[in-house]
Amino acid sequence: MVFKRLLGSLGVGGPAVDTVLEPGAAVPGGTLSGQVHLTGGGADFTIEHIALELVARVEAEHDGGESEGTVAFERFIVGGNFRLAEGERRSIPFSVTLPWETPITELYGQGLGIALGVRTELGVAGAKDKGDLDPVAVRPLPAQEAVLEALGQLGFGFRSADLELGHIRGTGQQLPFYQEIELTPAPRYAHQVTEIEVTFLAGPAGLDVVLEADKRGGMSSEGHDALTCFTVGHQGVEHVDWNAEVDGWIRRLVESRTPHAAHAPHPHGGHGDGHYGEDHGHGHDRRSGPGMGTAVAAGAAGLAVGVVGGMVAAEVVDEVGDFFEGDDEGDEGDEG
Incomplete structure (x- = not known):
């Protein structure tokens, strides 16, 4: 479970992020562990914060029918307030607790078609950049x-x-x-x-x-x-x-x-x-x-x-793959 993305808000030469989750499915109320790997860009940058955001694809019913959107339902600060030198490699380990009501995505390894993921955000020089989504597997209690x-x-x-x-x-x-x-x-x-x-x-x-x-x-x-x-x-x-x-x-x-x-x-x-x-x-x-x-x-x-x-x-038959491949921070369907 990996994603890499250049810090787009800073243009070419910004830091690169590679977030890796520990293998295996988590459980509601349990821990989600992994590491955020950073690679310095073409200059020194101050990393103000590293945040992990849990997001899910959710349906909403209203008078006009139904619509879908991305809901961010938990946020964790796992690091920050340090200087990342040009070309420097640094790994930030994390272990966060999932909400008890986190939806289950699989049963005995069989996917249920739920789009649930974690997105890493870097705060650098007053700007925020959200990386691509990485799927999170959750098995039942x-x-x-x-x-x-x-x-x-x-x-x-x-x-x-x-x-x-x-x-x-x-x-x-x-x-x-x-x-x-x-x-x-x-x-x-x-x-x-x-x-x-x-x-x-x-x-x-x-x-x-x-x-x-x-x-x-x-x-x-x-x-x-x-x-x-x-x-x-x-x-x-x-x-x-x-x-x-x-x-x-x-x-x-x-x-x-x-x-x-x-x-x-x-x-x-x-x-x-x-x-x-x-x-x-x-x-x-x-x-x-x-x-x-x-x-x-x-x-x-x-x-x-x-x-x-x-x-x-x-x-x-679901749209989970499209959710992780096509969703970005500018998604107009975001619900929170």
Whole structure:
């Protein structure tokens, strides 16, 4: 994971930046480590700061439809206030902590089509120059992985994943966007719902698992969305029967008769209780659909989420490559 770029704001002869991330995927709330390699230009320069910026490609829904933009959601100063001599080579090691709500980009090495990256900024002589984006790989936390694997074993299939600008009311969401993982229903629920959406909102003590079902209409009722949330701790993940646990969540969700599911107590006291009520909803309309071209060609049977549940290789049709190759600091679609 490398990028090199001359400091364009200073013209030919400016310092060159080469940022290298440690190999392997990080986890939400974990560390992202690497080194920023600098090569001095045709003169001495004072490096005022070196900043790393986490950015993501995010969808926004509005009255005119949908649009996409780049959101910077965390920034770290990893060095600066030194003189870089002409032609000098210097390496700045860094280790920064990712936000707990950082979206996951892969599951068991399988990409989910999420465009997430780090961009290095140099502050030199009062000017700021942002380098090209370098992709960041993030794997799920153990509890997130357990929930997704259980869904796969229960027969749910992966459809797409995207990032939505906005907040989910009634939660402690910190980032300006949230991740939706959209699943095709297991056969036993296919007559009741068309899609299940999963959102993880992690924190130091555990994570909220927000579930939304697009329910089918009946003879005397129209289709609607049902929503509920459960809290899961980070500890003791290996002692839970996740298939039974998650199946119970899904049953409560699809059997609810209100647009937003009623209070759903968690059966394991050590993991906390569900805390969503009918008065809680989304900060904006969460319409479904594969965003950013992240739909997965999975075949007629669908793509199971968990490896044990039957995850198979599939081509992820997305725009992640274009995001890292074509995005720059002048992107008019930036959202923050």
